[in-house]
Amino acid sequence: MLECIPTRKVEHTAGKINPAKTCQPIGAMYAALGIHGCLPHSHGSQGCCAYHRMGLTRHFRDQILASSSSFTEGASVFGGAANLKTSIKNVFKIYNPEIMAVHTTCLSETIGDDIPTIIKQSEVPEGKVVIHANTPSYQGSHITGFSNMCKAMVSYLAESDGTAKKERVNILPGFVNPGDMREIKRIVRELGIDLTMFPDTSDVVDSPLTDKYEMYPEGGATVAEIRDSGNSKLTLALGAWSSEAAGALLQEKCSVPCVPLKIPVGLKATDDLIMALKDGFGMKVPRSMTIERGQVVDTLIDTHFHYQGKKVAVAGDPDIVVPLTEFLLTMGMIPAYVMTGTPGSRFETEIRHMLEQSGIKDCVVRAEGDLFELHKWIMENPVDLLIGTTHCKYIARAEDVPLVRVGFPIFDRAVHYLMPIVGYRGCLRLIEMISNALLERRDRDCTDEDYELIL
């Protein structure tokens, strides 16, 4: 794959080479799976739906079901209304979900199908719901699509009954793995606080193998829970790109105050989550949490010499990369390149601010980049470690840099989606992965006399 990067200087302004993002609908499909009994529906031609199911299947190693409006030439000329109406009828008849979550594609967006009107004109069985999100593939990225579907959950479902708010927090977890969602729920419960998490893909895309197979597994926030989120006392929106819009809408629609936070990757972001809950509910932080935090600090001391001062490149989704960079700075690592494929200048501003505070100069920060650029930078000025998704493996091999896999998608490693990188336990896992990647590298490269039993 070395020919990916020409050795001479070349312009790279038009298009993308080896993208670090993908399109909105897959994010919307993933979010929709976090509602209990939901069948995501892709309004466009079949290919999109097949690709998105395939992408999610490969990452989660679980069966992902979603239906498609199956556009052909007729629909793209006369509009997709008939296809969507037929789809709604067929989906409830055949697959009988509690709720159907429609998202658009670039095709149905371009021909301009008016989804809310079509839904209104459709026959939806009593007690069932159809929601929709506009997810044009030519805007934003998969993270934007995730955010748009979360917003749709609020705008279609959330209600406030006007009575006193319940002692409960809404958690919008952001585009993270089911293992992360499970861990965030554990932390909130450990603090003794009642919660509603939506979307919640734990027990849906990581469903267990029992002797019974369910098309709609046990997990996911129920429609009733999302409805009732309008009566909660507080919302924590984790991740500016993936959750803030839905949190803000819930505040506006149902007067639930929303606190925007980072996804709790790393020590500080986890502290911030716990402090926000403490401020909101006035409980005492239990000793168990103090112990967990203490273990992280203890481990950081035990391991700091493995990674401190090492140069690292980070690529991935903004809501993960921002707190991850913050944690890498806590660890004393030196970010050399920080990149996301998702557009938005806020990314560059936030990262630059963090770097400035840590006194780090010469770091290249880039939103809406691609892996061609990242590769070029690493080739010109190497790093000790690369943190990113599976797609970064080509760079890792070509430049002989160890790769720690974090984010979405990860196609080539097992079990990752079950193991959290959030919370204090997530800190330990990140430290483990980073330390061991560097130690293994040292064992591989060192001379016989430096090959040690104890490192």
Next chain:
Amino acid sequence: MDTYCSQPAGAEAYIEDRKDSILTKGKSKGNISCSSDSLAGAVSQRACVYCGARVVLNPVTDAVHLVHGPIGCAAFTWDIRGSLSSGSEMYRNSFSTDMKERDIIFGGEQKLAACIDEIVAKYAPPAVFVYSTCVVGVIGDDIISVCKEASLRHNIDVIPVESSGFKSGNKIVGYRAAADALLKLITPKDGVHIEPTRKLNFLGEYNLGGEKWVVERYLKEIGIEINVAFTGDSTVAALKQAPGACLNLVQCTGSMHYVAMKLEQTFGTPYMDVNFFGAENTTESLRKIADFYGDEDIKRRTEALIERESSHVRPVIEKYRKKLAGKRAAIYVGGAFKAAAIIRQLKELDVEIVLTGTQTGKKEEYENLSGMLSEGTVIIDDANPAELERFLREKDVDFMAGGVKERFLAYKLGVGFVDHNHDRKDCLAGFEGAVKFAREVHTTACSPVWKHLKNTSVRDVRL
């Protein structure tokens, strides 16, 4: 149907409109309905026209494959195939014009031209394939003229692939778009003369896991050379020599029969169908090729090769056959060629086939498949997961052969799985491929893990 399906539907386990797409050999009268579009609202396993075009062309190793559309179409097909290369790795990169809203409004032709210019400046590729996607078809970007101009500007082949996804719900339309692009590439320009040779072209061979190399080795041993494969491990320069072959072999019929036909019309090159999956198919195909050349030396070497390789393979297959005899298999794959190849190999292993289906089979192909299957076997076109689930349970299947979207459905139902997707990196062709296939079937169908599945609740295990 509740006893069979987790889908909570009431009376029907599958859609009334789909009943003509599902036949049971021996019971059903009439033909399978297979060329219709998928039903709106169905969970179909099918992909799109662009996908069809991309999987056929992608193995051209030194070409740049530029996807004109929003990012997703390129992102999801990045390194989509298990095709190996003996040289360039250019085809494994992902190029996209990354269309944005303003490109949709004002048209994307300028951006496409700029992308081509930059790519040529960076890499100087011998050819660029430009794929059109759904949205490009709708806004009407004239990719043909953009390609033509770029081609003149840079003096290389810049070839449009008209593969807008919505053109059909069937990948076959994409195969045709790819075929037209290939024919454009290999038709000699005015004044160019291609010398005739005794070599052959190998169409519909994509070098998954190095499969072309295996066949190439066999052919070399019997004294025949491959001119170029379409498109496994091919280069633009090699493809341009295609008219010089004396014979075209066709393996993947769905994607390449049309090309073979066109080559016969234009250059008079005859073609024959071959199949290198399974020991029996490989033996037959080698003999057919040797017969075509009609050379006694070639025939003698062919028989010697078959005898030697079979003697290696026979005992291994025999060993696995003993373990696998009586196991029940389901097959659900993209095309009928692949289904036929798997059926034959499983029969060699004494496995009973209880379900066979494809995404893109044609009527005559289903007839052929039906002829290979025994009474009571379910034959299904464009199956959705609910249907597959129903039959996997109803037919008490031990393992399934299919692609990525079927793997985890099978696992969840306690059914083993053999990957036959186009992104596979294991070589399943030829005699050694037959051994590998048998080993893979054995690994999954006889895994000790299934014992833990029958009662997986902790209470049951403790008892």
